[in-house]
Amino acid sequence: MGRARKLPTRDELRVWREFVETTEALRTTLAARLQHDSGLSRSDYAVLLALSEATGHRLRSSELAARIGWERSRLSHHLNRMERRHLIRREECAVDSRGAEVVLESVGAEAFHAATVPHLRAVRELFVDALTTDQLAAAAQIAAALRTHLTRPAPPPDPD
Numbered sequence: 001m002g003r004a005r006k007l008p009t010r011d012e013l014r015v016w017r018e019f020v021e022t023t024e025a026l027r028t029t030l031a032a033r034l035q036h037d038s039g040l041s042r043s044d045y046a047v048l049l050a051l052s053e054a055t056g057h058r059l060r061s062s063e064l065a066a067r068i069g070w071e072r073s074r075l076s077h078h079l080n081r082m083e084r085r086h087l088i089r090r091e092e093c094a095v096d097s098r099g100a101e102v103v104l105e106s107v108g109a110e111a112f113h114a115a116t117v118p119h120l121r122a123v124r125e126l127f128v129d130a131l132t133t134d135q136l137a138a139a140a141q142i143a144a145a146l147r148t149h150l151t152r153p154a155p156p157p158d159p160d
Contacts (some may be wrong), residue, residue: 020057026126032121038115043078045119048087048104048112059094066103087111 008016031042040048046068051057059067065075067078079102082088087108093099131139 029126030119030122033126034115037118037122038111040111040115044082044087045112045115047075047078047082047102048115051088051102051104052109052112054104055058057109058091058101061090061100061102082108104155 021055027042034040034042034045035081038045047064048065050067061075061079062072065072068075070078079088079090083090085107089105090100091103091105094100128136
């Protein structure tokens, strides 16, 4: 029989809950600020950011979904809403007729650029200014450690 994995201690669970609840509060506050300041949702901003960084301001739908970490069905529904607001458009892929490319429209580029400075000010106010230089460095180390751990292949299950 394989050995059971050790469960988190009470103190470890306290830290975990504090991390999750604080992260969610920060994300919610930033999203509300973004919506208030620009009329863009956090989801709109994620799509527009990815497109603004892409070569030619266009990405295949599958690549866009991967970049922002969404399932393709969620992306498709959100793109429908963004397309109705003329933030993006979809075109048949020139090299593969089975796929579509998402293209940043000028209205979307303008909305993204108008939202960026207020959003970055909110990031500074709500995140950067709340931490010391050492705490920011520690936060970067923690984020890197978690990302590395999450991208590591899962160990095989213990044999019974």
